[in-house]
Amino acid sequence: MAADRSAELREHIERAAATNTPLRIVGGNSKAFYTGPGAGVELLEVAEHTGIVGYEPSELVVTVRAGTRLAELEAALAGHGQMLGFEPPYFGADATIGGTLACGFSGPRRPFAGSARDFVLGCKIVNGLGEELNFGGQVIKNVAGFDVSRLMVGALGSLGLLLQCSLRVLPRPETETTVAFAPSEAAAAIEFMNRLAGRPWPLSALAYAGGRVRARLSGASAAVSAAATKIGGDIDAGGDAFWQDLREQRLPFFQQPGNLWRIAMAPAAPQPELAGDWLLDWGGAQRWLKTRESAESVHRACAAAGAQARLFRGEAAPDRQRIAPELAALQRRVRQAFDPLGLFVPLPD
């Protein structure tokens, strides 16, 4: 399925600009839980703007329209033995690449391969003035002009509509094996994971869930089996399913009651003082907390631990994340630089 709806989308934005109508960009609508409520706002629907515009495996680059389904993109890459290095979660069959980038989501492979923004090479956007603009390109190295393409990642569409993007892709590893280690307490697991990550093992995922550390090893089969023997632990036959379920938040941990907070912090730092259940991904740099604690307590405890919390799923609290006042002021000016009329729904704060 491929269709170029750039012209209609741009016209929609121009119309909205003329009538000062706020817009909420929606792709496959699989991540509405994250972007917050947008009631009473006109929708700008991107899901019909689809298609892989260019893909040359020898260039390790794919150019794709924003409404293209993530599943379609991943299948096309797999057909050439390649993949998206950031292993993005879907959170729904209709997930689009545009929505994935707008949210800036990356999966378990992130600490070892890179994040969504790391793989973005260029993009075509429509800003709040209805101008279609091109930034970056299709080459790995490009330092001409400000890096607007990467700024778009995680901006939740508040700086403009992502029409199309070029992404760097990676070869799929020949083999992947998961090793599970004996149960341990969180503090010991944190230290263990970071010692592991400091050694040159061919790691591609590292998490602590249900009291156990699991490590995924990727690469040539000789290298993976040598590493699996040397680092100890047991081969986990259910490893692939585990990482899939972690990526899609289908593990039992995620089904518990309470709000789900995502906490970004130094991977080896001790746990923030908070009641609730924890799951540590990214070797400890991305921690998930299921808790009934108030937003205030979560933010306070995280700040004390040098961590930054973001409400990921839960009751639509206004206090989803906290940004230092001077940064928040700069963000508003940056937003104004792209969207002076304030057409696109702003980042939640």
Place this chain on the structure above:
Amino acid sequence: MPLSAAFTRQCLDLLGAANIVTEPERLRVYECDGLSAYRTLPELVALPETAEQVLALMRLCREQRVPVVPRGAGTGLAAGAMPVAGGIVVGLSKMNRILALDPLNRTATVQPGVRNLAISEAAKAHGLFYAPDPSSQIACSIGGNIAENAGGVHCLKYGLTVHNVLQIKLATIDGELLTLGGPGLDAPGYDLLALAIGSEGLLGIVVEATVRLLPLPPATRVLLSAFPSVEQAGAAVAAVISSGLLPAGLELMDNPAIRATEAFVHAGYPLDAAALLLCELDGLPEQVAADSERAIAVLTAAGASEIRSADDEAQRKRFWAGRKAAFPAVGRIASDYYCMDGTIPRKHLAEVLRRISEMSAEFGLAVVNVFHAGDGNLHPLILYDNGVDGEFAKAEAFGGKILELCVAVGGTITGEHGVGSEKIPYMCVQFGSGELQQFQRLKRAFDPYALLNPGKAVPTLHRCAELGRMHVHRGELPHPDLERF
């Protein structure tokens, strides 16, 4: 407009006489960066020792509307650190301490003047290293690396500066200290860290950085392969990548580069080869063994006339010696050279190299090609003689044609050196007026009076019109909103 005596006094009050340079003979050091053909003598250079001094200077400059040109080690190749008239240079060389090295979190927190290589040297005891390795890594500073989003030989596998920096503290022109990024892998809000990296000193001055350290690979092998034609070497690059390999480095040298470096360092390169590929593979020994087996098969199938393999460090160093000494080696065969930095999709390598060689004949200036083939990042060195009237202008014109060619095949005017003052005209070729105006609005969000490194990196539309550089895109008239003179 010259700086006022009162302003100079205030700078002296803020930083002390030991940290302010105003004597003409000492100012000479700062008149250019690594692109010495572009020079402007500054009136005043400030060498702050602390972040507080940087902030105080910024507040003073903002209040008095004095332009600020940040400078790291001065190794840049695009005149990004060239002083501007009526402004000051803020050199970060005295802020050169490694503040913390955290082996468990695998980070180093450093001041901006710390040399790139010093980070890896300090991390080595923990089995870690800092991956980006621009060729000037022995001298260039991390602050400058961040300003330019510096690359290097190993970007294909390990990424650019933007992939290896976790957090920076940025002094704004308002005298505020912003923390962008965080101690983990990301931070809430817009990715202003990614925006600041590569912004060429237009948005603020980096006064501290926390970078990622990676485990040193236990095994490394370098394959040196010779090809009877540049086209075959270019095709071999594409074949290596298509085969699923991700080499740590993949470098190409053409015959003039082979001859120049061989005469200089005697690396034992095959002099009759039209092109030479250096392919570095690293990881666990088992991974390296599997990868090199595959690489040798691919290189052979691509027509390599000879393949040599280096495992031990001494041998590897010999293979790399020529590549690493390429610039000084070219310096021996020509009185001057001008280094370009375009990037192109790899599939156009052979075609672009052929066009460059045709242009070389047209301009009557020799070219040596030695570059990061895996990234498609070209570094044609145009040889000229500054003693001959008009030769540099000819070299510049030739260089400009190369950059236009890079844009025409879907590439970019700069892969890792930055735009600086040098490539300003070609920004008008690469971008349309919409993009350039968007850059300017973004710049104003950080620096409303355009005091930070003015005239660099991002041209105004008027500058494009003055330069007569026009971006012709799909036959549309570029910058239609401008009056033509």
